[in-house]
Amino acid sequence: MKEIVIISGKGGTGKTSITAAFAVLGGADVVVADCDVDAADMHLLMQPDFGNEEDFYSGELAYIDQSNCTRCGLCQQVCRFDAISVIDGKYSIAPIDCEGCGYCARICPTKTIINKKLLAGKWYISNIKTGSLMVHARLEIGADNSGKLVAKVKDEAKGIAIEERKEYILVDGSPGVGCPVVSSLSGANFVVLVTEPSVSGLHDLKRVHQLVKKFNIRSGCIINKADVNPEKCSEIKHFLKEEGIAHLGDLPYNEDFTKAMTQGQTIVEFEQGVLTGLLKESWEKTKVLTNLNKSEK
């Protein structure tokens, strides 16, 4: 079982559309893990049945039980997150600011502060239209610990892949380079970087590539909307060559991606022409490189 992670640094480059296309091309061999937990969109194209739903608890939130509070103010003094203030003579904790460190509860002399376990989200195992399974999640609004939920989704997908003897896990990662991305990269066999030929696209590709390098994972890159800026596109290709990133293919700017999406379809279901051909090629290359990676280690 091999794990392929698709990330982009910059958002909106077509990462999810491409992951979904790969999931359809891979069919029953592929377990899908939607690890973009704070804006998960993969389910819009995969027709999941939300067959199995579980709560995800992570982190804590401090809460002051007013009845025993002596108003000593110690909690406010130790809080580094300015989460505790006095409202109408009562100490109270703003949930939005509380980091869940538990320091206040630990030092409260009357033990009147309690830590509540936080419902950070839900995660699901679904049957999807490819004949395989998808693990996906929904983060509670404003919850932190998205990294931990990503790890949970990945772990579950891994368990399923092993149990059902699937060949691949396809992971749709989140934008950026922070905690959820780091979490989605750990343990991956191959990384597909999706970019676009814009100053932002290249800038963000370079940053996310630095992160991938730290993990020492082999990677390849798909340039989406490649014809929007041919000059930037060749700059990206130069960068790929210099850094030893495999070029998995170029996709032209094409509004069929959006048309397919509005019908709940991936592009490889929607059209049987150029785009599908290009994506098939990229998927084949991705599989070859993913397997190469393992034998080299």
Place this chain on the structure above:
Amino acid sequence: MTNQQPFKIVIASGKGGTGKTTLSTNLAAYIAEQEKVVLVDLDVEEPNSGLFFEGKLIHEEDNLKMIPEWDESLCTLCGLCQKVCNFHAIMQLGPSILVFPELCHSCYACSELCPVDALPMIPKVIGKLRDYQVDKLHFVESRLNIGEEQAVASIAKTKKYAASKYDKVRIALFDSPPGTSCPVIEATKDADFVILITEPTPFGLHDLKLAVETMRTLNKAFGVVINRYGIGNDDVLHYCEAENIPVLARIPNNRKIAELYSAGKLIYPEFPEIRESLGHILDYCLSTAERSPA
């Protein structure tokens, strides 16, 4: 208008790549034609706004995070630090204490509760803040070092810097990171108005709903800008109508716009209708200040 704080407008979106940076940079440049304005890029993981301006660097400083440092000579290996850390950032391994700086949230519990002061807090560089100027436009960005996982501390620090340095401007703009999790909360929680930018596609709509829910939870005044209008369908428009959410502008789906953006260029100078839209957006945001005085 006495003792006025700057009016803080945050540009956010659930989905990435919908045009936050395009709107932030164009709006900032548009305002700067008339008056001094500050644009703060809070997308510290992938800061892009700076790519659209050639500014003069006027200030630079490290973004620091406080982390505990183990002093072996004082430590009695009592194990309390490991016990009090809710983030698993400290581990006792045989005769040594390991600190994992990326996991540390700088709550100081381990350091201050240590009975022998064996874990003093020390600053660690996690990124850099830079302050640029192009005529009337001031631009502040922070970039997180690669491998650092916690954007929130950097975002908080950047806001603080901008608030103290640019307290006299009438309008301050903030470019938020995408999503709905903790970095977005940190970026938007003290906004006077939030502009949610989306695109009229199923992904755009789905993530817009999450963003709207987030803004309602935070009790923020907000409105929507639809980018790439004309692609996809009208579901976003219908949703906004049904939910009574003001649609402040529609930016047309136009390849020329995509090309200008891709080259790091501003859009409104070439499109009079977008200049007009920026005016509308700004007027609307500022009018909410008059309606609900803080």
